[in-house]
Amino acid sequence: MNTAIETQGLSKRYRRVTALSDCSITVPESRICALIGPNGAGKTTLLRLLAGLARPTGGDVCVLGGTPRQDPEFIAGIGYLAQDIPLYRRLTAEDHIKAGAHLNPRWDGESARTRLRELAIPLDRAAGTLSGGQRAQVALALTLAKRPRLLLLDEPVAALDPLARRHFLGTLTAAVVLVGARKDTSALERAHTVVHAVRTARQSTLLVRLDGPVLDPAYEVSDVNLEELVLGYMGASAAPALAHLTAVGEDQ
Amino acid sequence: MTWLVWRQYRWQAAIAALLLAVFAAVVIATGLQMAAQWHSMLPACTRSSPCSATSASLGSQVGHDLVVLSLAVPVILGFLWGAPVVAHELETGTVNFAWAQSITKTRWLLVKAGWLLLAAAVWGGAVGALVTWWSGPRNAFYSEQFQPNYFDQQGIVPIGYAVFATALGIAAGAVTRRTLVAIAVTIGGFIGVRLLISQTLRAHYMAAVTAYYNPLGYYSPPGGAWVLSTGVVDKYGHVFSGGSAPQVNGVPVTAIPASCRGLLFRDLNTLSRGQVHQAVSCMQASGFRGFTTYQPASHYWPFQGIETGIYLALAAALLAVTVLVIRHRDA
Numbered sequence: 001m002n003t004a005i006e007t008q009g010l011s012k013r014y015r016r017v018t019a020l021s022d023c024s025i026t027v028p029e030s031r032i033c034a035l036i037g038p039n040g041a042g043k044t045t046l047l048r049l050l051a052g053l054a055r056p057t058g059g060d061v062c063v064l065g066g067t068p069r070q071d072p073e074f075i076a077g078i079g080y081l082a083q084d085i086p087l088y089r090r091l092t093a094e095d096h097i098k099a100g101a102h103l104n105p106r107w108d109g110e111s112a113r114t115r116l117r118e119l120a121i122p123l124d125r126a127a128g129t130l131s132g133g134q135r136a137q138v139a140l141a142l143t144l145a146k147r148p149r150l151l152l153l154d155e156p157v158a159a160l161d162p163l164a165r166r167h168f169l170g171t172l173t174a175a176v177v178l179v180g181a182r183k184d185t186s187a188l189e190r191a192h193t194v195v196h197a198v199r200t201a202r203q204s205t206l207l208v209r210l211d212g213p214v215l216d217p218a219y220e221v222s223d224v225n226l227e228e229l230v231l232g233y234m235g236a237s238a239a240p241a242l243a244h245l246t247a248v249g250e251d252q
Numbered sequence: 253m254t255w256l257v258w259r260q261y262r263w264q265a266a267i268a269a270l271l272l273a274v275f276a277a278v279v280i281a282t283g284l285q286m287a288a289q290w291h292s293m294l295p296a297c298t299r300s301s302p303c304s305a306t307s308a309s310l311g312s313q314v315g316h317d318l319v320v321l322s323l324a325v326p327v328i329l330g331f332l333w334g335a336p337v338v339a340h341e342l343e344t345g346t347v348n349f350a351w352a353q354s355i356t357k358t359r360w361l362l363v364k365a366g367w368l369l370l371a372a373a374v375w376g377g378a379v380g381a382l383v384t385w386w387s388g389p390r391n392a393f394y395s396e397q398f399q400p401n402y403f404d405q406q407g408i409v410p411i412g413y414a415v416f417a418t419a420l421g422i423a424a425g426a427v428t429r430r431t432l433v434a435i436a437v438t439i440g441g442f443i444g445v446r447l448l449i450s451q452t453l454r455a456h457y458m459a460a461v462t463a464y465y466n467p468l469g470y471y472s473p474p475g476g477a478w479v480l481s482t483g484v485v486d487k488y489g490h491v492f493s494g495g496s497a498p499q500v501n502g503v504p505v506t507a508i509p510a511s512c513r514g515l516l517f518r519d520l521n522t523l524s525r526g527q528v529h530q531a532v533s534c535m536q537a538s539g540f541r542g543f544t545t546y547q548p549a550s551h552y553w554p555f556q557g558i559e560t561g562i563y564l565a566l567a568a569a570l571l572a573v574t575v576l577v578i579r580h581r582d583a
Contacts, residue, residue: 082348103353
């Protein structure tokens, strides 16, 4: 199986602050991968390095067979959704979809419209007037409409309440499985790899967990899975950590 | 990208077009009035009593004040259009929408900045053109278009100022990443650079012309010239140009040779033509000369071109800095 992401001793320093140090991960294609770590572990930095939005200060990184860089061909393969759910407040979802059509070579605006209609999210209202959950759904629909080979989602559910979060992750899983299950070969070649950052766990190291291939329709991403996953890493301290995680979940 | 820029800025563009239309309406109304006044004055002017010799004033105060306000148009474009371009998108995180599309950061910046700078040039140029047209009768009447402040409102320099102010706003926004700070830097920087260039650099764009004449006389250069300095110079090159000490035509009494003092210190109104001539000859024999240094009216358009070129070059340099900052800044 091909490798979607490979990093070797990847580091990033901003003047005096080390945002990421000596990170080595390998993520095969057609996988969902959760990036787990507490605040400041370097999850966002790693995703920005993978998306070609930042340059490493040390180590090597290879994404989709090349070095992440500011090059239209490379960026076209990456679906990056930033933590703060970036949408122009005054523009409507439809405006964003049209803008995407002008800015991307493989844009599938119709799928984004269909997805948002199914969720009863109005296409003609300014993004600033939508709820946080609706905005997250719009941003996800836009990221998927780009038809990227690699999805990089930076805590896309951080701002959502638990119910909206579950809904969002359901949409995400459905979309990813849908793309992966398409019968035509081009779609299979473009099967997604999803890197999903989650803020959880008290451990100071960055954990990377590989889950099942997206081609398995039974697979489901949810908060519960991720929490269990973190607990697996943390071993013995599971019980207090669970309480902690539940509290964190409800805060958000 | 152009589509997105248009979608983002169409309302601002519409409001700016509306304001420009209002400005044009007032300038055209007062301008037509002033032109009519000028044409009614013209027949009365003759070679022996030129229009400039009359004491009448031309145009209304309202029109004049409004036109002076046009000096502020570039800096307004700079902080309303330029400063938020990058800073506001960084603050609100919308750059992450643009940069997540299949477009490089550099192209995103260049397309956005390019359209805004073009819009600034069009608005600056339109305001400048209106003011230039409005000033036609005044220029003919007062020949003041080369004077500081008037030079800055007319011709093509407003285009240079508008493009520079907008580029300054964009660069300040990219460097400081905060709209409010960028606005402050734009206003301060624009005023600073404008003062520096108009007060110290402009006079030296081309070699000035100096006319020498008798030390007790005065000289007025051909119409439309920009007088840089005037005074009396002695044979050592020492320049006298007035002061608080007792003086004759700017030359302190103590600097006047004793031989000439007797000729000068009489009631000037009682001096005969011959006595005046004698005093002038005495001063000239001692090496005193009156001088006026000026930029002739023929330098007006070259100066407009040079100043516009300086501001466009500064704008290009600022844009280059912005590209470097955006390309190398990671977050």
